[in-house]
Amino acid sequence: MRKESSTNNINEKRLREMCGTSYALSIIGGRWKPTIICRLMDGKVRYSELRDSIAGVSERMLVQQLRELEKDGILIRIVHPQVPPKVEYELTEDGLCMQPMLTKMSEWGNNHKAKYQKEELV
Amino acid sequence: MRKESSTNNINEKRLREMCGTSYALSIIGGRWKPTIICRLMDGKVRYSELRDSIAGVSERMLVQQLRELEKDGILIRIVHPQVPPKVEYELTEDGLCMQPMLTKMSEWGNNHKAKYQKEELV
DNA sequence: CTCATTTCTTACGTTTTAGTAAGTACCTAA
DNA sequence: TTAGGTACTTACTAAAACGTAAGAAATGAG
Numbered sequence A, B: 001m002r003k004e005s006s007t008n009n010i011n012e013k014r015l016r017e018m019c020g021t022s023y024a025l026s027i028i029g030g031r032w033k034p035t036i037i038c039r040l041m042d043g044k045v046r047y048s049e050l051r052d053s054i055a056g057v058s059e060r061m062l063v064q065q066l067r068e069l070e071k072d073g074i075l076i077r078i079v080h081p082q083v084p085p086k087v088e089y090e091l092t093e094d095g096l097c098m099q100p101m102l103t104k105m106s107e108w109g110n111n112h113k114a115k116y117q118k119e120e121l122v
Numbered sequence C: 001c002t003c004a005t006t007t008c009t010t011a012c013g014t015t016t017t018a019g020t021a022a023g024t025a026c027c028t029a030a
Numbered sequence D: 001t002t003a004g005g006t007a008c009t010t011a012c013t014a015a016a017a018c019g020t021a022a023g024a025a026a027t028g029a030g
Helices: A007-018 A020-028 A033-040 A047-053 A059-071 A099-121 B007-018 B020-028 B033-040 B047-053 B059-071 B099-121
Strands: A075-080 A086-091 B075-080 B086-091
Touching (some): A007 A020, A020 A033, A020 B020, A033 A059, A047 A059, A047 A086, A059 A075, B007 B020, B020 B033, B033 B047, B033 B075
């Protein structure tokens, strides 16, 4: 339950509004979100494919992160009314155009990680 | 206190190691970190200047985030042995070269935010 | 009727992050 | 001797994020 008036909440909101970087972080910050978005970069994917291709994620977490990404306009949920059910997820335009940002993050991350691991050997 | 063996921890570590994006997120993900890094982009800044230029941050939070960024090799702490004390913080090379990543994040964030706010008016 | 399949939902507990409020150590200047 | 400035610490609490385990609806196949 979220207390609207907590400083925690006020600080988060203020930063989200003032700072594009904080805003972006608040959207991709969930543990499984970058992975989900990457999986969807090439097109629609079914729920079960997503679940099976992301090692270590529980269904609860997967669903939760998908719902949040949907609410934030990053992806859409496509339900095919059939039995057994079939649900697909697809990135929106806003989700797709995260690509350059995610690439930069990945580049920086991999560089820094490699460098750190090398320094540890010295 | 961090439990080494929790699944939570295992999942975080695995993602950090496998995925550059998750690794980057784990470093800039603290609430005040992007702001701190931005403030330092133009050069050394004193502790008190940092504190006064970041609205809403408590000293505890500021110190904590600075320590983490230091530990992760993003900035260094420069102590001038004088009274009253003077401490400056400065980005390392790895901190400085976050610039393009932060720019992309900020761009995406601001675009998406603007779009969302427009959609709400429709 | 019972089973299988898919896509979740619910109840609950643990771990991590963020925040408040107060205190500390140092030396100087008055 | 007392007040003041800088850069923190410490103890405590609240809230959010993450995770496990089990269940549930819908319906066709056997």
